[in-house]
Amino acid sequence: MNHHKIYEDLSLIAKRARKTLIVFFMLFIFLILYFWKIQVLDHKQYWEKSENNRIREVIIPPQRGLIRARNNTILARNIGSYKVSIIRENCEDFEDSLQNIAVLLNLEIEELRERIDKYRSLPLFRPIIIKDNLTLQEVSRIEARRLEMPELLLQSEPKREYPYGTFASHVLGYLQEISPTELQTEVYRQRRPGDLVGKTGIEKQYEDRLLGTEGELLEVVNSLGRVMGKVSEVKPIPGKTVWLTLDVELQQIAEEILEGREGAVIVMDPKSGGVLAWASFPNFDPNKFINRFTPEEWIDLRDNPNFPLQNRAIRGLYPPGSVFKLTMGLAALQSRTITERTSFFCSGVVQIYRQPRHCWYEPGHGRLTLVSAIKNSCNIFFYQTGRLMEIDTIAHYGKMLGLGVKTGIDIPGESEGLLPTREWKKTARKEPWYPGDTISVAIGQGPMIVTPLQVAVHTSVIANRGRMVDPYLVESRRNGLEGPVENRSPSSNNYVSIDPNHFEVVIEGSWMAVNDGGTAAAARVPGFDVCGKTGSTQTIGREAAERLAEQNIEVRKTHSWFTGFAPKENPRVVVTILIEYGGGGGETAAPLSKKLFERFKEIYVR
Amino acid sequence: MLDRTQIGNIDWVLIGLLILNSAIGVAVIYSSSQHLPGDYHLKQMFWIIVSLIALFVFLSIDYNSLVTYSFPFYLICLVILVGILFFGVFISGAKSWIRLPFFQIQPSEICKITVILLLAQVFSGFKKAYLTWGKAVFSGAVIGLPIVLVGLQPDLGTALSYVPIFLGVLILAGLNKKIVIVFLILAVLLGIAGWSFLFKDYQKDRLTTLVFPSKDPLGAGYQIMQSKIAVGSGGFLGKGYMKGSQSQLRFLPARHTDFIFSVIGEEFGFVGVVLVLLCYFLLILRLFQSVFKARDRTGVYIVFAVVMMLACQFLINVMMTIGLFPIAGIPLPFLSYGGSSLLTNYLAVSLVVNVRMRRFVNV
Numbered sequence: 024m025n026h027h028k029i030y031e032d033l034s035l036i037a038k039r040a041r042k043t044l045i046v047f048f049m050l051f052i053f054l055i056l057y058f059w060k061i062q063v064l065d066h067k068q069y070w071e072k073s074e075n076n077r078i079r080e081v082i083i084p085p086q087r088g089l090i091r092a093r094n095n096t097i098l099a100r101n102i103g104s105y106k107v108s109i110i111r112e113n114c115e116d117f118e119d120s121l122q123n124i125a126v127l128l129n130l131e132i133e134e135l136r137e138r139i140d141k142y143r144s145l146p147l148f149r150p151i152i153i154k155d156n157l158t159l160q161e162v163s164r165i166e167a168r169r170l171e172m173p174e175l176l177l178q179s180e181p182k183r184e185y186p187y188g189t190f191a192s193h194v195l196g197y198l199q200e201i202s203p204t205e206l207q208t209e210v211y212r213q214r215r216p217g218d219l220v221g222k223t224g225i226e227k228q229y230e231d232r233l234l235g236t237e238g239e240l241l242e243v244v245n246s247l248g249r250v251m252g253k254v255s256e257v258k259p260i261p262g263k264t265v266w267l268t269l270d271v272e273l274q275q276i277a278e279e280i281l282e283g284r285e286g287a288v289i290v291m292d293p294k295s296g297g298v299l300a301w302a303s304f305p306n307f308d309p310n311k312f313i314n315r316f317t318p319e320e321w322i323d324l325r326d327n328p329n330f331p332l333q334n335r336a337i338r339g340l341y342p343p344g345s346v347f348k349l350t351m352g353l354a355a356l357q358s359r360t361i362t363e364r365t366s367f368f369c370s371g372v373v374q375i376y377r378q379p380r381h382c383w384y385e386p387g388h389g390r391l392t393l394v395s396a397i398k399n400s401c402n403i404f405f406y407q408t409g410r411l412m413e414i415d416t417i418a419h420y421g422k423m424l425g426l427g428v429k430t431g432i433d434i435p436g437e438s439e440g441l442l443p444t445r446e447w448k449k450t451a452r453k454e455p456w457y458p459g460d461t462i463s464v465a466i467g468q469g470p471m472i473v474t475p476l477q478v479a480v481h482t483s484v485i486a487n488r489g490r491m492v493d494p495y496l497v498e499s500r501r502n503g504l505e506g507p508v509e510n511r512s513p514s515s516n517n518y519v520s521i522d523p524n525h526f527e528v529v530i531e532g533s534w535m536a537v538n539d540g541g542t543a544a545a546a547r548v549p550g551f552d553v554c555g556k557t558g559s560t561q562t563i564g565r566e567a568a569e570r571l572a573e574q575n576i577e578v579r580k581t582h583s584w585f586t587g588f589a590p591k592e593n594p595r596v597v598v599t600i601l602i603e604y605g606g607g608g609g610e611t612a613a614p615l616s617k618k619l620f621e622r623f624k625e626i627y628v629r
Numbered sequence: 630m631l632d633r634t635q636i637g638n639i640d641w642v643l644i645g646l647l648i649l650n651s652a653i654g655v656a657v658i659y660s661s662s663q664h665l666p667g668d669y670h671l672k673q674m675f676w677i678i679v680s681l682i683a684l685f686v687f688l689s690i691d692y693n694s695l696v697t698y699s700f701p702f703y704l705i706c707l708v709i710l711v712g713i714l715f716f717g718v719f720i721s722g723a724k725s726w727i728r729l730p731f732f733q734i735q736p737s738e739i740c741k742i743t744v745i746l747l748l749a750q751v752f753s754g755f756k757k758a759y760l761t762w763g764k765a766v767f768s769g770a771v772i773g774l775p776i777v778l779v780g781l782q783p784d785l786g787t788a789l790s791y792v793p794i795f796l797g798v799l800i801l802a803g804l805n806k807k808i809v810i811v812f813l814i815l816a817v818l819l820g821i822a823g824w825s826f827l828f829k830d831y832q833k834d835r836l837t838t839l840v841f842p843s844k845d846p847l848g849a850g851y852q853i854m855q856s857k858i859a860v861g862s863g864g865f866l867g868k869g870y871m872k873g874s875q876s877q878l879r880f881l882p883a884r885h886t887d888f889i890f891s892v893i894g895e896e897f898g899f900v901g902v903v904l905v906l907l908c909y910f911l912l913i914l915r916l917f918q919s920v921f922k923a924r925d926r927t928g929v930y931i932v933f934a935v936v937m938m939l940a941c942q943f944l945i946n947v948m949m950t951i952g953l954f955p956i957a958g959i960p961l962p963f964l965s966y967g968g969s970s971l972l973t974n975y976l977a978v979s980l981v982v983n984v985r986m987r988r989f990v991n992v
Contacts, residue, residue, distance in 0.1 A: 033929055035758065036801045040920045040933050043800055047940055051910050054947060055903055061861045061951060062899040069861025 079242055085235030086181045088262030092269045104182035105157040108150030113174040120174050128154050142216050150176045152217045183313050189306045191274055193334040196224020197309035228434050235262035266501045268297035276622050277302040280615045286602040287335040287475040293483035293597045296492040305331040337437040340472040344558030345400045346584045347467030349529050352393050354420035355408045356525040363528050366392045369403035376459050380406050397532025398541035402466050409465025418442040423519045425480040426473045432494050440473040479599035482586045486594035488526040489518045530554055534591050545613035548620045555587020557608025580604050585612035589620050596623045638986040646912040651677050654964035661892045662885040669885055669966050676968040680975035687979040696927055699746035706740040710778040735969035737779040737787045742976050747771055748798050749930040759803040786958025790942050797937030853952045860894035867898030885966045890950045913940050919985040928984035935977040
């Protein structure tokens with residue numbers, strides 16, 4: 024009885040525990056019986072499978088989707104190629120294997136070892152690719168030694184090919200082997216080491232669509248690695264085609280224009296935002312480095328001081344120069360700083376805040392209004408206008424038109440650029456904004472940088488008399504896509520808050536710049552009513568230039584801009600050109616744009 | 630702290646069985662990883678020693694004191710599990726690891742100990758004949774939080790290994806039909822939710838493969854097939870230690886961790902399988918005896934929860950290697966390679982020894 028006072032009565036739960044133990048005991052007995060069945064009764068069947076047959080899982084890579092231009096021209100396709108992998112578990116002796124393979128494939132043994140070491144953590148039965156893009160000679164040499172070297176696995180794979188080499192390379196992008204860090208990320212969860220993935224451009228942006236689904240083949244191989252039969256096969260599903268908005272003919276001219284120069288050309292449809300041509304020079308041949316290994320061409324390109332891999336249309340940042348006068352004109356009109364009839368006198372030089380400021384035209388333009396100031400790209404007019412304006416107002420309208428903000432173009436890596444504000448200078452430079460700073464901004468200089476694509480978009484907004492536009496390379500409807508791209512159609516009806524009449528004033532000025540003997544006269548195409556604005560931006564400050572000149576160091580010329588559209592009424596096409604160190608916009612960029620306007624007229628205007 | 634009677638009451642038989650099972654593990658790890666770089670058997674031995682020391686250190690604290698402080702421990706574990714979702718390291722597809730200077734640990738394993746202690750506290754004064762709603766819901770929450778957090782990592786296997794602990798507690802407290810039905814419905818709902826939102830494709834693959842093996846002969850089915858071939862080809866006597874078997878097993882990923890029992894089946898045959906099952910059963914039987922020796926309700930709950938955790942993990946893992954359970958990523962306790970799970974299981978056994986050695990009330 025005493026017992027019960029010290030110890031509580033646990034008999035009920037003990038009984039329950041005992042029942043559970045009995046269940047466990049029965050499960051153990053069941054397991055023993057099951058193992059008896061597998062290991063003793065069915066032994067022969069499994070023994071045969073293990074002895075004679077081995078089942079190997081082979082991944083069949085899908086065909087990557089094609090990339091086509093507007094008129095269906097194929098810009099990226101696939102061709103057959105061979106790759107060879109090592110299956111480490113099949114090596115008799117790993118070191119011997121390495122030796123033999125190095126000789127067979129003409130590889131450095133250390134390179135080979137490094138390659139395999141990179142994928143050390145993979146299970147031993149998983150093939151590691153050791154060489155791709157094999158020559159026919161190499162294929163036959165491997166094939167001939169298949170019995171001696173069961174550790175080698177020869178497989179065909181579709182290889183990406185860009186039939187026109189460097190053509191539109193900055194739009195298409197390129198493929199390279201997935202990096203170990205990329206493999207860790209959620210986006211590439213389904214990918215395997217050794218896979219090739221898009222690294223820039225359309226290849227990267229539309230990776231999911233282009234990729235397709237890999238197939239899997241389970242095959243029975245004997246101990247020599249010879250295929251004895253197929254257990255099952257899931258066929259790969261090829262990736263989907265991506266149609267670009269690019270027009271091959273215009274693209275070709277855009278690239279011819281840039282040949283031998285550095286810069287960018289954008290041709291786009293201002294109504295829809297579809298990009299018709301996109302060139303950035305220097306460019307590169309993406310065929311050269313679709314490779315799992317690091318060929319010398321790749322190192323050359325990557326380390327080239329001219330940055331051929333840099334997509335200048337969205338990553339090149341340049342001061343807009345006189346092109347910005349269009350924005351200044353609109354901002355000044357809308358903010359009621361000036362009217363269409365306000366005039367200023369240009370004598371070639373003016374003192375502002377105790378500093379002489381020069382017009383590019385030394386004799387001076389005389390008295391002029393906004394229209395003729397744009398036509399002649401008069402600096403003094405815009406200095407005077409800028410003096411009356413707040414920097415934040417200028418930035419506000421600039422951003423509204425698309426400068427200094429990302430355009431949302433559907434290829435990765437876009438830079439934002441910068442339109443300076445008081446706030447920006449306070450945080451970035453730890454200085455207040457000086458009135459003199461505004462004067463530089465008024466003619467597109469100062470700490471202001473934009474991308475050529477932004478300039479093209481802002482030109483489209485002006486051409487549309489204020490209707491906003493999102494640029495794109497892949498048209499949603501044709502590609503059966505959904506989402507934000509869907510809005511990028513002529514039906515989008517968002518307008519910037521600037522009076523349409525103000526646009527007419529600025530457009531009149533840019534029409535005269537081309538057609539009435541203004542600075543952009545070289546862009547004139549008879550019968551096509553081109554409107555445009557040139558720009559020549561100083562790449563270094565005046566003081567620095569003088570200092571260099573004193574030391575007899577060649578001063579590099581200015582960047583050369585042209586941006587414009589045609590025709591004046593119901594515009595069809597926008598052309599933006601930037602040539603790095605190309606000299607004056609009127610001398611270099613404007614005549615180049617003429618070729619594009621002419622061609623566009625030939626193709627599209629009846 | 631400790632007195633001589635208590636030390637005299639340490640269950641040396643149990644500890645002996647524990648070491649025996651661990652030693653079998655080291656031998657098989659050595660065989661199955663001989664072609665892999667990394668000296669897994671040495672690392673495993675190191676962890677066994679560390680875990681043994683931890684086991685004895687842990688014994689010095691009365692389990693009732695551990696239970697008293699179980700709630701704060703539990704909270705700390707939850708905080709770590711939340712933190713790991715943000716700062717953890719990805720290893721084989723799940724964010725379940727904390728990287729320390731020399732090794733990594735998996736907090737989701739260690740957390741099971743605090744769950745066992747907390748549940749024992751919840752039921753220590755529970756004397757009703759059948760489970761009540763209050764207790765059922767509360768203990769469901771105690772176990773549900775870590776399951777969800779671990780499931781989010783997403784480490785389905787480890788999350789699943791919490792369930793037997795809960796099941797054990799419910800069995801002891803007395804299941805009544807209503808509660809069983811409600812929990813089953815909840816589990817199904819959770820399963821559907823998990824299927825739609827939480828599970829990754831590879832986890833779905835594994836489940837569908839079990840139910841419809843012909844649907845996916847690739848992927849998950851491939852592992853089960855290779856494992857069965859390995860076990861079946863072992864025959865009655867096996868192919869011999871470290872002999873000839875490798876060609877099959879090299880097809881099998883995780884053969885020194887989750888699929889270690891396939892290696893045993895292939896190399897030691899049916900005889901080996903029965904012997905290892907026997908060793909294991911003896912271990913579980915010995916653990917079970919402590920259920921009947923415990924002096925109080927808390928002790929019974931602790932011991933039973935530990936037994937459920939270990940026995941179910943063992944059974945699930947073994948069934949997994951012969952295709953009777955989906956490949957859930959649950960290691961074989963004491964035999965599979967892996968420091969965190971080894972340490973956790975040793976600490977769990979330590980709790981059982983603790984209960985048994987303090988079975989006499991000092992009046």
